[in-house]
Amino acid sequence: MIKIFGQLRYHWQPDVSILVVYWSLSLIPIFVGLSLMYESSRIPTLVLFSFFLFMLLLGLGVHRYFTIYEDGMLGIITANPFTPKKIAIASIKKVEVTKTSITLFLDGKEKGRTFCMRKWPKKYFVNALALNEHFQGEVELMDHLTHLDYFEVYYGNTQKD
Template identity: 35%
Template sequence: MKKKVYHWQPELSTAIIYWSCTFGILFLSLILTLEHTRPYLTSNIVLGIFIFFVFLGCNRYFIIDGKYLVVHALLPVRRKKITLSAIEAIRVGPKCIELKSCDFKEGTQMFIMTKKNKNAFIETIKQHKSFKATIIDDPELTISKHY
């Protein structure tokens, strides 16, 4: 059976920086294309780099695997495998969720998700027996962290 994945994006400032740089590569490719009237190898290589970074940017997701929540991130170093029992609380906002767990470096981590993905993720995680965290519906939760 295929495991369900729930796509997410990082906290707002990180997402803006990543996608701005990625689309900067696209615009560079388009500028190189305009310099020549026929197909140009350099612009096609830069366009390939853009497509690669789009693929990487969309490759962030959660998988609920038995007793674990696998947080698949862009860099292999930042990927985490958290036991569902280690999650202390989940705050659910209009456009994001915030997971509180001692396994995260700062204690909490915020994830931007679409409404459909967010609701499906919450419903699926509630069904697991090892999940004992509280789910807090917080309409005031914004998609950027406040320090």
């Protein structure tokens, strides 16, 4: 979670299998460039191009985050041009929270979209989404009985009363 220009950004990553494949492919140009540089005494343009390609893939790989706008929209920022950039918070009918990810279920769609998040950005994102006045859905904590971690905070107030 980072605050830039007054907006909170909650960083996410895609599913673990896609994540491993993407980062493996993004590291290939830098290793090819380094091996070509080792073979010659000067720096060829192919090495510079492979380093530039690695930096581009690195920038695209970390440029994934959510932004909650005050007009009731949820911005899903990603490098994929075929996914919706903004969705209405009122159209989210269910949010499933697990230890490593969240899944958003939208109105009219059976299959949800899964986003892997670290522990604390996920907690703050779910809190901000659930407390938003436009949110009409439900938040379901999926593995709160198997892994005791920050899910205890959600149920801490209700168990004491």
